[in-house]
Amino acid sequence: MGDARQPSSFRDRSGFLFTRDGRLFRQVNRSYQPDFELLLSSGLYKELVDLSLLVAHRESSEPPADPALAFKVLEPERMPFISYPYEWCFGQLKRAALCTLEVQKRALARGLSLKDASAYNIQFRGHQPVLIDTPSFERLVEERPWFAYRQFCQHFLAPLALMAQVDVRLSQLLRVHIDGIPLDLAARLLPAHSRLRPGLALHIHLHAGAQRRYADVPLAASRGRMTRSSHIGIVDNLEATVRGLHWDPRGTAWQSYYEETNYSPAGIENKLALTESFLNQVRPRSVWDLGANTGMFSRLASRQGIFTLSIDSDPGAVELNDRACVQEASPNLLPLLIDLTNPSPAVGWKNEERMSLRERGPADAILALALIHHLAIANNTPLSDIATWFSHLTHWLVLEFVPKQDSQVQRLLSFRADIFDDYHEEGLEKAFAGAFRIISRQPIRESSRVLYLMERR
Amino acid sequence: MAHTGNLPMLVEATRLALVVPPAYLDPGSGSFILQLLVAGILGGLVALRMSWGKIKARFSRRPPDTDDKATPPEAKPGG
Numbered sequence: 001m002g003d004a005r006q007p008s009s010f011r012d013r014s015g016f017l018f019t020r021d022g023r024l025f026r027q028v029n030r031s032y033q034p035d036f037e038l039l040l041s042s043g044l045y046k047e048l049v050d051l052s053l054l055v056a057h058r059e060s061s062e063p064p065a066d067p068a069l070a071f072k073v074l075e076p077e078r079m080p081f082i083s084y085p086y087e088w089c090f091g092q093l094k095r096a097a098l099c100t101l102e103v104q105k106r107a108l109a110r111g112l113s114l115k116d117a118s119a120y121n122i123q124f125r126g127h128q129p130v131l132i133d134t135p136s137f138e139r140l141v142e143e144r145p146w147f148a149y150r151q152f153c154q155h156f157l158a159p160l161a162l163m164a165q166v167d168v169r170l171s172q173l174l175r176v177h178i179d180g181i182p183l184d185l186a187a188r189l190l191p192a193h194s195r196l197r198p199g200l201a202l203h204i205h206l207h208a209g210a211q212r213r214y215a216d217v218p219l220a221a222s223r224g225r226m227t228r229s230s231h232i233g234i235v236d237n238l239e240a241t242v243r244g245l246h247w248d249p250r251g252t253a254w255q256s257y258y259e260e261t262n263y264s265p266a267g268i269e270n271k272l273a274l275t276e277s278f279l280n281q282v283r284p285r286s287v288w289d290l291g292a293n294t295g296m297f298s299r300l301a302s303r304q305g306i307f308t309l310s311i312d313s314d315p316g317a318v319e320l321n322d323r324a325c326v327q328e329a330s331p332n333l334l335p336l337l338i339d340l341t342n343p344s345p346a347v348g349w350k351n352e353e354r355m356s357l358r359e360r361g362p363a364d365a366i367l368a369l370a371l372i373h374h375l376a377i378a379n380n381t382p383l384s385d386i387a388t389w390f391s392h393l394t395h396w397l398v399l400e401f402v403p404k405q406d407s408q409v410q411r412l413l414s415f416r417a418d419i420f421d422d423y424h425e426e427g428l429e430k431a432f433a434g435a436f437r438i439i440s441r442q443p444i445r446e447s448s449r450v451l452y453l454m455e456r457r
Numbered sequence: 458m459a460h461t462g463n464l465p466m467l468v469e470a471t472r473l474a475l476v477v478p479p480a481y482l483d484p485g486s487g488s489f490i491l492q493l494l495v496a497g498i499l500g501g502l503v504a505l506r507m508s509w510g511k512i513k514a515r516f517s518r519r520p521p522d523t524d525d526k527a528t529p530p531e532a533k534p535g536g
Binding site: 011012013014115116138145146147148149150151153202206207209210211212213214215216217218219223224225226227229230231232233234236237 | 480481482484485486487488489490491492493494495496497498499500501502503504507
């Protein structure tokens with residue numbers, strides 16, 4: 001039948017995701033039947049879907065992938081792109097955290113609880129976070145502590161606190177620690193003054209201490225009981241702690257890029273018009289804007305209703321881009337923090353749990369504007385390697401060539417030897433000829449730069 | 458003697474076994490115990506906030522969740 005079980009969907013025995021003939025399905029197992037029925041009968045499913053906090057599904061008549069265990073097969077609404085917490089900026093991770101807590105609050109009110117609080121269960125539809133894991137709910141056992149509390153702190157609170165109070169780049173610890181940042185590590189890295197904040201003192205510092213102290217104590221030996229109010233209290237306190245964390249981009253390299261660049265107003269107008277005409281020519285269904293900065297050119301695509309990734313390696317640029325997306329309530333634009341010289345690898349069990357960037361492609365079209373010199377000169381990548389890499393990622397390529405005489409390239413070359421003999425237009429066209437066919441070449445007005453439209457061979 | 462020594466422990470274990478049903482995620486003993494330790498305080502704060510809301514509602518002329526536009530204050534019984 002050609003079913004492919006999703007490699008990330010193995011921990012919870014409530015069910016699993018599989019693809020069949022290009023469609024995504026979720027098998028719900030019989031062991032999860034009571035909780036699944038409660039999710040629907042309590043009204044929680046409808047409430048969360050109506051509020052866009054939970055992904056919608058329809059019940060499918062498709063045969064299950066594992067009939068011996070199956071209760072139902074669902075066909076969930078598909079996300080346009082699966083992104084990961086280490087690719088989110090501060091604002092996105094914070095919204096994902098608040099979405100998880102909002103879901104938990106509403107679940108508690110209806111007698112259910114989240115049994116996990118993984119950041120990987122949240123995805124973005126445009127700027128809006130949404131829970132995609134329907135079998136994350138279980139009947140609330142009031143007297144029992146929240147089982148997902150540790151996971152929430154590791155996946156959300158610890159990285160947010162580290163980003164806000166130490167360095168925003170520490171979000172990359174999530175790439176190594178796939179089940180969230182260990183709390184003892186977060187506690188060691190956070191500054192002493194973080195202990196003065198009651199929320200961080202409790203949920204990170206005391207929490208890390210409790211983990212150390214009670215590591216070998218069996219759960220059954222723990223005394224005391226929770227009440228509905230204490231469950232609400234923990235979620236409220238976590239929410240206040242998350243809301244109290246802030247990060248603002250200051251001194252980011254790209255913040256004033258559009259103002260400081262050597263484009264004249266006519267030049268930038270011309271580049272926008274040319275890019276738009278190329279997009280109109282090829283009418284892509286998806287666009288990845290690589291090196292997007294704050295997303296000015298990404299919006300040429302997303303405003304036409306094209307799903308667009310706006311990728312940049314600067315946390316400040318991605319943050320500003322994301323804030324603009326929230327303001328615009330943009331449904332098609334997803335800014336992501338990815339370093340193209342070291343894009344997200346495949347990680348987790350069997351190297352399959354979280355996909356590499358390449359596995360999540362290809363896009364219909366790539367915008368590589370004012371990017372080539374960063375890859376070819378700052379990262380010493382041969383032009384032919386760049387061509388091959390792009391050919392793995394896209395069918396159409398809109399590429400801006402920035403020649404050596406451009407001040408941006410001069411800046412990159414100012415403290416190093418110019419070993420880039422083939423870095424000129426002719427060299428570029430020759431290097432890309434194996435992988436791409438040039439459809440159009442347009443000089444950008446009042447600049448020495450050139451815009452190409454290419455199609456993969 | 459062995460019987461009398463084990464019985465209270467058995468009773469206790471049974472009571473707590475009901476409190477801790479199995480889950481696919483390991484909640485972590487420390488995370489579990491910490492919640493039990495702070496449950497009273499955080500739960501108390503929630504209860505206090507809710508009672509304070511009720512007290513405020515009782516003493517305010519208009520209940521906070523009343524739709525003011527739909528119901529002018531003078532039209533309310535006893536208002």
